[in-house]
Amino acid sequence: MPKLACVAGEPSGDLLAAPVLSALNQIPDMAGLEVYGIGGPRMQAEGMRSNWPMETLSVRGYVEAIQQLPAILKLRKELIQNLTHEGRPDVYLGIDAPDFNLGVEHDLRKAGIPTLHLVSPSIWAWRGNRIKKIAQAVDRVLCIFPFETEIYDRAGVASTYVGHPLASDIPLEPNTNQAREKLEQQLKIPRHSFDGVVIAVLPGSRSSEIELIAPVFFDTMQLLSKKLKGQKLHFLIPIATPRLRAPLESLLLKAKMHNPDIDIHLLDGMADEVLEASDVVLIASGTATLQAALWKKPMVISYKVPWLTAQIMKRQGYLPYVGLPNILCGEFVVPELLQDDATPEKLANAIQDWLEHPNQVAELKSRFTQMHETLRRPTGILVAQAVAQTISNHRKQRVNP
Template sequence: MVAGEASGDLLASLLLQGMSQQGASVQAWGIGGEKMQQQAFQALWPSERLAVHGYSWEVFKRVAGLLRIRRTLGDQLLAVKPDVFVGVDAPDFNLGLEKRLRAGGVPTAHFVCPSIWAWRPERVETIRSAVDHVLCLFPFEPALLQNHGIAASFVGHPLANAIALHTDTQAARVALGLPLEAPVVALLPGSRSKEIDYLLPRFLLAAKALLAQHPTLQLILPSVAAQVPRVERLLQIHGMQAQVRLLAGQSHFALQACDTTLIASGTATLEAALFKKPMVISYAMHPISAMLMRRKQLQPWVGLPNILLREMAVPELLQDAATPEALAQSTHEWLQASLSRNAQWQALQEKLLGLHQSLQANTAEISAHAIQNLVAR
């Protein structure tokens, strides 16, 4: 098994847990994290070694090291011929390794369907040549893959089980020390440096406009530890240190406590949807990168809630459209809807509840069963 980052570690650990619960005697080894090791996984390298972001000389040196690891691991696997190889997410690392192993007679599975439905559709050819079976987090993905001759199973999304169908907003506010009756907006500009640089200044200017309309508004901003200095510097530059409450992590508490959220496109939008929160989705990047992404974009939506619901259920303000004025206006409209619990808010609640239920499944059991079937074949 090879799992990258914390999300892959969690998914792989659920698979190993499911195998154990079904009475299978499993020896599992490769690249993984703490949760996998708690399931008796032998990590030859930690999953953090697969995390590479950005473009720099240091990153290119890291990539060279990763290629050496992939080659070494591939040699070992082809020598011992395991019953199955499972690559968990990290497609840039895993698909090439899977292709080599499959050609060498090792059955391969890939856990998390690469988002060929959103961009980079050419990857479907790579998946077909590299993978015997794909374990999918979203219910529409197996049919899409099967149309291209790729076997796949829907195993549910772990977040849909980790987050309750109905959560207590008041309890989260008590836990965070927020006023129970005041309106609350959560700012989630992303966790990567470039996301924060491009989005947080816009979010803070929008927040200033919102404060003018809602003087009692509470603004909360969860941040990963590595980005706290960058976030604090931007808060100081915009004179918002006193107006924005910076949280150490606690993004789930922030989403549970808020009335609405101004949020960067990504997995966090799915988390917001599972907490049934109205949101304004935004993203911005270097203009050249944005142009290249638009050329590869396959759907009219970029936010996961809209993609899964197949409609523009919540607004998306991207690139040039992500002006502070537009962000403030859209967030104000959803905040008003949340506070009044109007028909628009109620309709969104019903849609998000249905989305949540559609993603629920026993991931550990279903994924383990799919792998056992692959091995048996």
């Protein structure tokens, strides 16, 4: 029975890997494939056995990682011990989470286990010296952005462009009205309740993000309600994971105390439906910004991290922007308001600016459509084929060393 070990460290990795596992189930040679390691609900729904909680790895930034370090190191030790002994797989697939996965991949490769890494670390944005570590740790990098393979070719690292799975999952043309009707049904509210301006608010998928940026987003919603009094505003917040519901409900309660009429809805998951239904998006920097771009939505990107984390990242960065839409377009096509600039006043003004300039929104949608077409590949199938081929080669080598 073929064996695949894989590790996704956060919800975005779970989202990326699920189509891969689904595609693997369709490959005849992979019949009976055993998949185990660390993954989220989407991967588990495709038959994966998650032996450790993904939440242990879901941290962002140096300060947060240091606080979580003992738990991460313990998990890493247990994982490597398992995979080099009784749980030895035919191949290891690391999904993003480079600070964790590259170390694991290095040790497994030394132990003779083939390693693949899905999602190139952002060596083109910061910490470019990591390419040496990647070369030592990974047999092949599976790149989700087209310009990355050239960087690996120059460094002598095998790589394959597989496209971004979100680009295949999300249609080229959003259906805003249909998405609104679906959300109205989900919330059990009358049809056309969302007539007016729908603003999607995505404060992140980590507890630290909710703690640092969500209060600012709620203050921004309050301010927008005052600034745009003459318009009917609806704020929709998809909750990334169940553990985030309680802190978001607490913030919602405070918002209602200040302004009982403010229309804010919390939804479990449903980020795609919320984005498709929206007119404009207020969003924390991360994979979700690409999701919003693929839904062709104007957005304002924001982020806050502890001061020390910000200083370290600033010194190691190569690009003037952090949001994926801006990185892929090579310029500021959407505003980024980070750290001290992440104030309710500036965020509200930037959201209002999109609402008052429909011509700029139309230009942005055209730009995002071009990006979508470039990223659209049968990603799940391409990654599954790379995994299946690696397993096949590894098994042949064991038979004919």
